[in-house]
Amino acid sequence: MEDKAHRLERHDIETGIADALQKHITRHVVPPPTISQRRLSFEHKRPRWFMEMTxxxxxxxxFVYGGIFPIAAMVLNDASPAISSIFQIGCGFGLGIAFAIITCAPTSGGHFNPAITICFAIWKGFPWKKVPQYIAAQVFGSFLGGLVVVGQYRQQLWALKAKLVAEGVTKFNFNGGPGSILCSFPNPDQTNLGYLFMTEFFIGAYVAFVIWATLDAANPFFSPASAPFIIGLAFSVLEFADITVSANMARDLGTRIVAAIFFGSDAFTYHHHSWIGILGTVPASIFATSVYELLVKDSIVHIAKGHAGHSEGQGGLMKHLSRVASSGIVEEV
Structure with a gap:
């Protein structure tokens, strides 16, 4: 068989590497497979709501599994830096979110957070009737993540429980205990619920604001390809801090249910903190997205770039521009 690869000449380099390679090398690519009518019929019969919830x-x-897996490694190995660290936990959550968006967002829109789902309903026209089913699916996904980690670390977790029982400990949901692998608990000296709420609120608002800026189609600094990693990085930066936060209602509630099943119902009553981890991000996200929508977003830029239209059509847009121009002239005068 004749060799299809030839030496590149100088003028080939000047035309660009892609053109040169296409000219000198013939690639034999496997043709895409055909899709049967049977598969098309099967996919057509799938309920849309079920696909989105899945x-x-x-x-x-x-993202929950990617984050709590290194938490388990750190807790069960006495926080040994050779096994796991806060940095690895942050990377686990951040990359988990990026992978979640890349793999599942094309189907459901990629909310993965009840607070974000509620904000989509408030600001983006997401149907309110879908909000409960999205939240239920998100909590269920977190619940499954907690179950899998407990199953994989069952031997070490039960050994830790036995050790604590031998030391006279009867409750296992505390910071550093088996339950803390799954959900957040404050330290024994962190009794100020106002402080804990404000910490959760600020971090939830921080993440929501970055998410909303990333989703802004008129923002020139983001692209669809970079969005998963930007959002993941925003979340992971906060996980690098050694503070008690959940930053996601589903992530906290789903795994907290697992903690209650295996380590005691005090997972919901310890220091009266659970409501902060479960609900704290909802008002925080609403606040952050309200700030972006009302004080930062420039809708005329969306219209100019073709990402939105005036509710009254082209005529309404022309009237608005005329009023703006007139007010500008008056101000100059």
């Missing part, structure tokens, strides 16, 4: 559940599972 994608949301899998997405939350991916």
């Amino acid at each position: 994608a949301e559940a899998i997405g939350v599972f991916l």
